[in-house]
Every structure is written in structure tokens, then in C-alpha cells.
Amino acid sequence: MIDLRSDTVTRPGPGMRAAMAAAEVGDDVYGDDTSVNVLQEYGAGLFGKEAGLFSPSGTQTNLIALLTHCQRGDEYIVGQEAHTYRYEGGGAAVLGSIQPQPLSNQADGSLAISDIEAAIKPDDVHFARTRLLALENTIGGKVLPSGYVKAATMLARQRHLATHLDGARICNAAIKQGMTLADAVEGFDSVSVCLSKGLGAPVGSLLLGSRAFIKEATRWRKMLGGGMRQAGIIAAGGLYALQNNIARLAQDHEHAQLMADGLAEIEELSITPPQTNILYVDVPPRRAQALGEYLRAHGILASVGPRTRLVTHLDVSRSDVLRVVDCCKQFFALR
Numbered sequence: 020m021i022d023l024r025s026d027t028v029t030r031p032g033p034g035m036r037a038a039m040a041a042a043e044v045g046d047d048v049y050g051d052d053t054s055v056n057v058l059q060e061y062g063a064g065l066f067g068k069e070a071g072l073f074s075p076s077g078t079q080t081n082l083i084a085l086l087t088h089c090q091r092g093d094e095y096i097v098g099q100e101a102h103t104y105r106y107e108g109g110g111a112a113v114l115g116s117i118q119p120q121p122l123s124n125q126a127d128g129s130l131a132i133s134d135i136e137a138a139i140k141p142d143d144v145h146f147a148r149t150r151l152l153a154l155e156n157t158i159g160g161k162v163l164p165s166g167y168v169k170a171a172t173m174l175a176r177q178r179h180l181a182t183h184l185d186g187a188r189i190c191n192a193a194i195k196q197g198m199t200l201a202d203a204v205e206g207f208d209s210v211s212v213c214l215s216k217g218l219g220a221p222v223g224s225l226l227l228g229s230r231a232f233i234k235e236a237t238r239w240r241k242m243l244g245g246g247m248r249q250a251g252i253i254a255a256g257g258l259y260a261l262q263n264n265i266a267r268l269a270q271d272h273e274h275a276q277l278m279a280d281g282l283a284e285i286e287e288l289s290i291t292p293p294q295t296n297i298l299y300v301d302v303p304p305r306r307a308q309a310l311g312e313y314l315r316a317h318g319i320l321a322s323v324g325p326r327t328r329l330v331t332h333l334d335v336s337r338s339d340v341l342r343v344v345d346c347c348k349q350f351f352a353l354r
């Protein structure tokens with residue numbers, strides 16, 4: 020099957036599996052797991068932060084970050100479309116008594132600087148304390164402009180807000196912009212990075228920040244049930260991903276563009292030009308279900324709807340992309 024539902028569907032290849040099988044392990048709750056320690060240090064160095072914390076999922080690293088930055092009754096500024104706000108079960112509110120202050124995302128994925136400024140509450144008993152600005156990059160496959168990131172994090176600093184980046188796909192953003200990972204996350208106090216999306220590891224996310232921040236975050240991870248024991252087995256997959264699978268993300272971006280160019284030849288479809296590995300295609304609503312079934316019958320898995328999201332990743336080759344385009348052309352030629 021060609022699976023375009025998400026970049027989370029990748030399977031570890033022989034090199035990654037060999038690294039996992041050979042991993043040195045220990046009890047990570049005691050800090051004894053060499054492979055986890057190496058991953059955390061390597062990740063921190065790569066992103067220019069002091070320390071790292073390995074956790075089972077991006078949902079958990081984001082939640083840990085919010086719990087570490089904010090106290091009960093604090094507020095964080097976040098996008099309406101942000102994963103942290105919209106797709107994580109309201110964890111910050113449910114488990115942290117942290118109030119979200121959602122703002123509309125602009126067309127480019129950013130939060131308008133003036134909206135952020137207007138949402139910062141004065142020191143007044145009527146208001147929750149505005150404590151944190153949380154951004155996401157990439158967001159819906161879109162790369163936040165680097166000048167914007169600088170301006171937003173500077174504003175936060177001036178107004179004494181902490182900053183968190185949901186960088187589940189920050190490596191896609193950095194590769195797209197030709198930036199180092201450290202430059203791409205500069206200005207953020209904390210960053211979460213998914214190892215199990217385009218980077219291809221089976222499990223895990225890294226939270227990065229200052230040594231003091233990570234020390235506090237480690238307590239929250241334990242409280243959330245994220246303390247793992249011989250986690251080096253999976254950490255080794257994450258380390259392999261960071262060492263081998265970042266530069267190749269450029270191929271996923273090329274493949275998304277190739278798919279966009281091919282599908283653009285189909286009159287019935289409307290394409291949003293992809294910036295990274297996520298392609299949005301508008302499908303005539305009355306044909307969406309049949310298209311999804313047709314693709315599936317031809318070995319292609321995709322979440323087809325009126326607004327279809329197609330995601331390229333390391334298990335999707337150039338010839339797979341061409342097959343997807345051909346298959347869509349056949350479907351619309353049938354009528």
C-alpha cells in the first residue's frame with residue numbers, strides 16, 4: 020500500500036532496526052539509560068539548547084512544556100489551529116488548569132503580532148496571568164517566515180512571556196528554509212520535536228530547553244506517566260532518525276510538489292501549493308467518497324474528503340507519487 024494519510028505511518032528500516040537492536044539500555048527513571056542520555060544530549064546540541072527530555076509522544080512533550088511554563092490560573096496564547104490547543108484533548112486545561120487564549124491563525128499560519136499584543140492581559144485581578152506564547156512550525160505544512168518568528172519571540176520577551184514552539188515538524192521547516200535547526204528554534208525557551216513523523220522513528224518526541232527547565236519538566240513527565248525504563252531501545256531509533264533522516268526531508272517536499280503538479284492537471288481538483296510534505300487538495304464533495312474507495316482499491320490509502328490532506332514521507336517514493344497521480348487521472352477520466 021502507498022499510505023498518504025500521515026508521515027506517522029513510516030516503518031523503521033533495517034538500519035534503524037539494527038541500531039535499536041544494538042542499543043545499550045538501563046533504567047531511564049534512574050537516568051541510567053545510555054541510549055536515552057545520548058539522544059537527549061545529541062538532540063539538545065543539534066537544536067542549540069542546553070538539555071533534552073525524551074518522551075513517548077509529541078502530545079506529552081507539549082503538555083509537559085505547558086505545565087512547566089504555566090501555573091494553575093495562568094494563560095497561554097495559542098493559535099486556533101494549533102495542535103496543542105485543538106488536537107490534544109484540551110490537556111492543558113484539563114490537567115493543568117491552564118487557560119488557553121486562542122487567536123485566529125493568519126493564512127500563512129502565523130498569529131498576527133497585533134493580535135498577540137492585544138491578548139496580553141494587564142496585571143489585574145480580573146484576568147488570568149498571561150504567561151506563555153506557543154507557536155507551531157510547520158503548521159498545516161506551512162513554514163512560519165523566519166522574520167515573523169523573530170518578531171513574535173522578541174515581543175514575548177519584551178512582555179515577559181515565556182515561549183514554546185511545537186516543533187513536531189520543525190525539521191521540515193528548517194530544511195525548507197535552508198536554516199540550521201538551532202537558528203530555526205532560536206528565541207524559544209522550549210521546543211518539542213517529533214521523532215516519529217517525517218524523521219521515521221517508531222516512537223517518541225524530544226523536549227528541549229534550558230537545564231533548569233528540563234529538570235522541572237522531568238518531574239511533570241513522571242507525573243504524567245511518561246517515565247520509561249529501558250527506553251534506549253526506542254531512543255536509539257530516534258537518534259538514528261536525527262543522524263540520518265533530516266536532510267532527506269527535502270525529497271518529501273519535492274515529492275509533494277511533484278504530486279501537486281500532477282494533480283493540478285486534473286480539472287476537477289483544486290490544489291493548494293505545498294510548502295513542505297503536506298499537500299491539500301479540494302475534491303468535489305460528491306466525488307470524494309468514490310475517489311477514496313477507488314484509490315484504496317488500487318493500493319493507495321488516503322483520507323479523502325472535500326478537503327483532502329496528502330502527506331509524503333520516507334516510505335513514499337517518486338514512482339509511488341507518479342502512481343498516485345495516474346490513479347487519480349484514471350478516476351476522473353472514468354466519469
Ligand SMILES: *Cc1c(COP(=O)(O)O)cnc(C)c1O
Binds near residue numbers: 223
Ligand atoms: C503529531 C503532532 C503532535 C503530537 O505528536 P504525537 O506524537 O502524535 O502525540 C504535536 N504537534 C503537531 C504539530 C503534530 O503534528
